[in-house]
Amino acid sequence: MSGRRSAWRGLVVVFATVALTLTFVVAALTASPEVQALILRAVVVTLIIFLSILFLRYFALLWFAYLGHSERNFQSSRRVQHLPPVSILIPAYNEGKVLERALTSLTRLEYPQFEVIVIDDGSSDDTLQIAAEWEGRWGTGEFRVITKPNGGKATALNAGITQSKYPLIFCMDADSYVEPRTLLRSARHFDDPCVGAVAGNVKVENRHKVITRLQALEYIEGLNMPRRAQGFVAAVNIVPGPVGMFRREALEEIGCYDSDTFAEDADLTLKMLAAGWRIEYEDTAIAWSEAPESWTDLVQQRYRWTRGILQTIRKRKRIFLRPFPDFPLWVSTLQLGFEALVWPAMNVFAHLFFVIVTLLFGAGEIILHWIVLLTLLDLVAALVTVSMEEESLALVPMALVYRFVFILFLDVVKMLATIEEIFRLEMGWGKLNRTAGGRPALASGIHS
């Protein structure tokens, strides 16, 4: 059983990490007073370096996000010249519980001409039967379904691209649903012939638990804010799976999706940037997605994201040494690497380090100032980003526990997943438990 072997190897890696940390604690405790004084000074230096990077990152993101927001407001008054027909692709593997909701939202799209293709990726539940019931014409859209043996999301999307016929391709997930104007808002960017893709805005739909409310804030502050900042320079580094529109010509030029990573969306985006296409962000192209409702499901999702992104970066590791001539791609890959690899490790080690020196050397007051400062920064960032997205202000207080509980939790998971990826332990896609929230399938009106 290779799966069981892989799981046990993962556990060994976890325990090895814990053992290393404990070794550091024991070494610090038994060290001479001179060494202990050195450690204390290291705390201060580490604090300054860590805070500097954190502040720089935060302010750069906030500033560019603000510029992106202003630019979008200015351009929203621009008249759309042409709305090409769109092919909507929905890859689905065992999504019977949620597919109907996604399809219902598509019947409400405000767009002159589109087709919907559900690609059943060899599901073992009733996904195919449900999709087949929807075949036919719905308003301005034609709905159809194709089926193939199970081969992963990338192969399903490629099959859908091959079967589609329109010049713009919109990809979404079966567990998401879109707002009526999502296509309209995305398609207007393609007036510019240099634009190859437009990333939309993913929002968390199920906000009835603390864990999902924290994810809702994370999507706004941690995912959409960087994407908005990247959008300002037309170099978004991940067009998210639940809401992304592509120019067919660009997809065909780069050979569509590869099946060699677990983050096919990030991989495709970097390929597109490498081919010289611009990738923009549209915050009013909204898709609502179901966030994991249990901590184990959340771990499973982030484990896959982290390893998928690392696989994507590994494919392009040579880029790190060659900033020119493709500087935007270099920056995007570097940023992806920093966010996936460096930042989580820094965050976890900084927290561990500070806890240890508080316990051993009584440096608690410094740490407290540090936590208070960061929490204030998070509150401000949450307020700004929530306001930019015209979201519920009720999410802002979540910023109080956002960094040193929620993000720390996720960063520990990312770090452990990174260690597994470094050792190239086997992994599977995993399937999250879907609830469909027990809600009706209407995109608008649920979150007003």
Add this chain to the structure above:
Amino acid sequence: MNIVDLLVTIVVVTILVTIVLAVVTYVAYKLRLSREPGGAATDVEPQYFVRFDPAGTARGSVEHGPTGVDGDEHGRSEHGSTKGARALSAAEGHAAEA
């Protein structure tokens, strides 16, 4: 214990508990994975650097849905004519409202 010490204690305990919980949840996830049939890896060989070939995939491995709809010339299925027709009228109603 003054207020600063109290806050420091809360912060330190919270950080430690969070890290421990994250590791425990990760271990729980790995254990759940190991108990699943097939485990973390499936029987499918890992695919590395398989570039999409439109000509090869286009009409080969892809089958159409159970309704036998073919390519671009699709129409409404038998299923579609029952539930689909009902839903279609609803959708047209929405379109008219819009």
